[in-house]
Amino acid sequence: MIRFEDVSVTYDGAAEPTVRGIDFEVPEGELVLLAGPSGVGKSTVLGAVAGLVPHFTGGTLRGRVTVAGRDTRTHKPRDLADVVGTVGQDPLSHFVTDTVEDELAYGMESLGLAPDVMRRRVEETLDLLGLAALRDRPIATLSGGQQQRVAIGSVLTPHPSVLVLDEPTSALDPAAAEEVLAVLQRLVHDLGTTVLMAEHRLERVIQYADQCVLLPGPGEPPVLGTPAEVMAVSPVYPPVVALGRLAHWSPLPLTVRDARRRATDLRQQLEAQETIALKGRGELRDQPHTARTRTDSEPPTPVGELRALSVTRARIQALHDITLTITPGETIALMGRNGAGKSTLLNSLVGLVTPSSGTVRLGEATPHRTAPKDLVRKVGLVPQEPRDLLYTETVGAECTAADEDAGAAPGTCRALVSELLPGVTDDQHPRDLSEGQRLALALAVVLTARPPLLLLDEPTRGLDYAAKARLVIVLHGLAAEGHAIVLATHDVELAAEIADRVVLLADGEVIADGPTADIVVSSPSFAPQVTKILAPQHWLTVSQVRAALRHAPHSRADS
Template identity: 70%
Template sequence: MIRFENVSVRYEDDTEPTLRGVDLTVPEGELVLLVGPSGVGKSTLLGAVSGLVPHFTGGTLTGRVTVDGRDTRTHPPRELADLVGTVGQDPSAHFVTDTVEDELAYGMESLGLAPAVMRRRVEETLDLLGLAELRDRPIATLSGGQRQRVAIGSVLTPHPKVLVLDEPTSALDPSAAEDVLAVLQRLVHDLGTTVLLAEHRLERVVQYADQVLLLPEGAMGSPAEIMAVSPVHPPVVALGRLAGWEPLPLTVRDARRRAGELKGRLEGRDPAGRLPHPAPSRTGAAPRAPLSGLRPGPRASNAGGAGFPARTRLNLNLFTRRRAEPDTPTPLLHVEALAVRRGRVEALRHIDLQVHAGETVALMGRNGAGKSTLLSTLVGMLAPTSGTVRVAGRAPHATAPGELIRQVGLVPQEPRDLLYADTVAAECAAADADAGAAPGTCRALVSELLPGVADGTHPRDLSEGQRLTLALAVVLTGRPPLLLLDEPTRGLDYAAKARLVSHLRSLAADGHAIVLATHDVELAAELAHRVVIVADGEVVADGPTAEVVVSSPAFSPQVAKILAPQHWLTVEQVEEAL
């Protein structure tokens, strides 16, 4: 179906080709997963299949790419639209209509399909991707994950023979990601659709792949073969390597069947840091007191330990942290009875949250639960409908931006919202000036988090993960006491994520408070002291990471699932114990 014949791609200002000598064949009806570090050319290879490279991106393509017999050099993207459906790293950049239903129909309208066919396919796609309740919603009002599902649906409705997907689950909660991957698997198995998919969260997708292509080497083989040699691999593979399992497991189920001996070796040991507490602050604030107990949430009765919220729902585990002693220090962030309404939608209601200096808190929950709305309220972009928000004693929405930026910084889901200069060097110089930092401060951060990026690189020429890291460095330059991160690992490979985790741990040790909204359960397991789960605008769980995520099938990391009921969260913990 897809043939690469000695394909190389070089962009105008690059000294080395982004792709070099790629020679491979992708058979019809297979799901091929592209893996490799950020910036090795995965997006370029996908763009060469759809014709976007070089017709839209520029650069020079040598060699030959054919899709179902059509040469992409002589067939621009519009002549491949009936054959290839593409979803890029930034799905919002591809939307051309205002509402969900119109967007799902647009591609079919462009191809001239009959209205009856269009109606049927729109309904099928709404059901497949769980979008029926959003059909009339303006796209501008959707969360990042909801937009990603709409973008995927818009390329499914024309029924292309080839699907090209770049980080399709990066903004999806675990359950939504499973739904999307199940749909892709059904298309491959039942309809013979060929799928090329680039994804950094291999723990979600590697078990679905028929073949894996490792870049920049260009080696393609079975998932087991490639994972045995790949420098990027999911936790289940890392645990298998540590335990010496042969062949390496690719799924939690396979690993659990072989984990008996390993669990025996770990029996009686306490995972190092499994209930992590903030390090003593170097800024003078005392660390938060350790957990002494759990209690029902504010809407529950405590009489005799019985009683639950009056509104019946699946949150019997509703609880909040209780202070261990009455002299717990004043929190850096204090939210009480917060409610936020966005148009007709009650996005948040009765949110209570406290975060102390040196504490890292992960906000988790399904797409559209209210996580991004909460972060926007904490940074003053939205005003509370009722309740109070205080950051270092200030109400964010009533504080001048120049003063607020010294107290709280937000890295949004869309990094382009923070990037406006023409080069990385100019972006860093502006960040230093805005923060009053010494010249070179931001550039040093970029070099630490994103090695190998040249000063003259335009931010739009970076990958999505690289742009996100640049935006993170811009915000970190000001070293705000409260740091807010919205999906900070979107587009990051495992090595880049490890560098980010190391830096954020250092900030927490220096007394900075960090609140991150994430669907990356592995990140929460590595970094967060606490996990707060939000559902339908309410907090339904708030407690130590190990206790919250281990009890949740949706938000539990791979190691916890494999070694349950023991409370191990990461391969690093297991390695230290052994």
Template identity: 65%
Template structure:
């Protein structure tokens, strides 16, 4: 169905091709997973399948790509729309209508399908992706994860023979990700749909792949082979594979089930040991006026200097006080102390992004109070009423769409402007960016960066101001494991320096690595709050892979297991 023949792609101004002499084939009814580090060329590879490369991205392409026998050099994307469905990294960029139901129907209208067929497919897709409850909602009012599901659904309704997906589960909670991947499995196995998929969260998808395409980066040869074989060679691998490498398992397991069958001897070695405990700092427990909250006993702290955020009985309702919509956040009380790394978790639409927006003044509450920043020396501010410059000194937010923070023509200009805005020494932002994403070209336009590189640039811009409180909304979206490890180190450094960090995420592996505290939201309310180990280990949904493999022992990460085994090795 898809055939690459000696394909080389080079962008203007680049020192070397992003893809070089790529040759491989994807058969009908195959799920092929594309793996590689951020910026290695995965998105370029996917865009070449429907002709976006080079017809719309610019640059030059040698060789050819055949899709169901059609040459993308002579067939533009519109000529392939009946065969190829594409879901990009940024769902908002692909929407053409205002509401969920209209977006699901739009592609079928373009293909001229009968109304009764369209109606049936819309209903099936709403049920398949759990979107029936928001069918009439404006797309702009949905959470990032809900928007991601709408983007996938808009492609599925056209019943393409080939599906190309770039980070399809990046903004989805674990449950929604499982539903989407199960839907893709049914399309592959039952209908013979060919799926080419790039995903950084390999722990979610590698066990479903028929083959893996390993993109190593500029100038290096691309490899294609069975998943276990490619994971043994890959520099990016999920925790289950990393644990298998550490334990010397052969063959390497790709799923938790397979790993548990091999983990008996490892559990015996770890039985007398205990992992380190990340407690953060003493804090006040949260309270909630409507629902009992699962908390753990902590030492109370009333020192206002240590508090970087205080939320008291916050209620947010979109559309204002008289709106008929239920509150997005309801009667929520929460304190964040300096040195804490707080993970906000919960399914899509639980209120995580709304809470972050309230902390930075993007969302105005209908009730309750919010204060951010340190009481000493400059004092805290109310983000709903303070001036933008005062808010930026107290709190920084990297949103789900990092491009919304970027306005300059080049990476270098963006970094230079951040240094000036925050009165930072020249080069501060550039040095932060180099730590997060080494090798980003300073003369590249931010829109030409990969999703992961663009996120790193936005994060570097915000971190240049060294705000007492840092907010991150899905910070690992588009990041590979290497870039995520760099982000983890920076977050830990910030916490050690006395900054408070709050991040909303569906990435349970990131939570296991860096969080000192987990707050779980449901329907805008806090339903659990406590140390990371006690909250995520007890959850079948939010538990990381290592916890599932080594249960009932309390291990969360490969890093902790490696540290425990090191003295004995």
């Protein structure tokens, strides 16, 4: 159905091709996963299927890409619209109407489908993706995850034979991600739809793939094989594979179920060490949060407080009676389904939202009444859309501007960029970076001012595992220095790795607030893979298990 024949793509002004030697086939009715580190060209490969590369992006495409027999060099995106449905990393750039129902119908209108067919397909898609309650909502009022589902739905309604998806679950909560992947499975298995998908959160999708195509590095040829074959050699792999590598399991498990069957001996080795873990997660962390150790009995002065906060936006109550205290050196994960109010809470802390009732305080400051130049030294927000913070022509100019705005020493922001994004040069334009790279650049810009309170909205969206590990190290270091961190995330693995405390939201209210292990271990939706594999023991991450095995009598865990 999709055929790449020795394809390379070189963008205008680039010295080297972004991708080269791309040569593989996606058979009809299969789900093929495109994997690899950030910035290796996955989005470029996907764009070539829909004709966006090179017709929309520019540059030079060599070789041949065919979809259902149509050569994308001679067929522009509009000539492929009846065959290929595409959802990019940024759903906002995808929308052309104002409301959910209109957006679902738009693609079919463009193809001239009959009104009765359109009505039936809209209803089917609303039900498939859990969007029925949102049908009349303006798209601008939806959460990022809800917008993601609408974008996916809008390409499903025309019933394309090929779906091209770039990070389709990146903004979805765990339950919504499972729903979307279940829909894709039905399309593949029951309707013979062909799906080519790129996704960094491999723990969510690897078990659904028929084949995996790995792009190992910039300009390197792809590695093809079954998911198990590719994960054995891949530089990016999910926690279940990381645990299998640590325990020397062969073949490597791809699902929690497979790993649980193999984990009996590993559980026995870890049993004596669990007591240590329960005494304090920090003892098993690679980098404990030393800033929270106090020699006096005085409680620390909060860096942020919410008292009975309620927020109503567009006649929708986004938050209701939220009371929350944030202390120095504390890392809090805000979790909950899409639309629960996580982003609104962060926006309230940074002054972008005015409370309907209740109060928000950052020390003596009230965020929505404080001038931005003063607020930047109290709180910093990295939003879901990092481009909102990036406005210059090059990475180097962004760094210079960030140093000046924060009153920091020249080179401060650049050093952070080098730590988070090795290999990114000063002359690159932010728009030429991948979504994950832009996010890391925005994080560096915000961190330059070293605010005592750092807010991050879906900070791992678009990040591969290596980039996520670098982010974790940076955030651990900031917490150790006394910075408070609040992150809204659907990434349960990140929360397990970094959060001391989880605040669970539902319909704008706090339904749980406590230590990470207490909250996530008891939640089927928000438990990380390691927890599910090693239950009833309370392990959260592979790094915890690795640290425990170093102290165990036997360091090998063969089964």
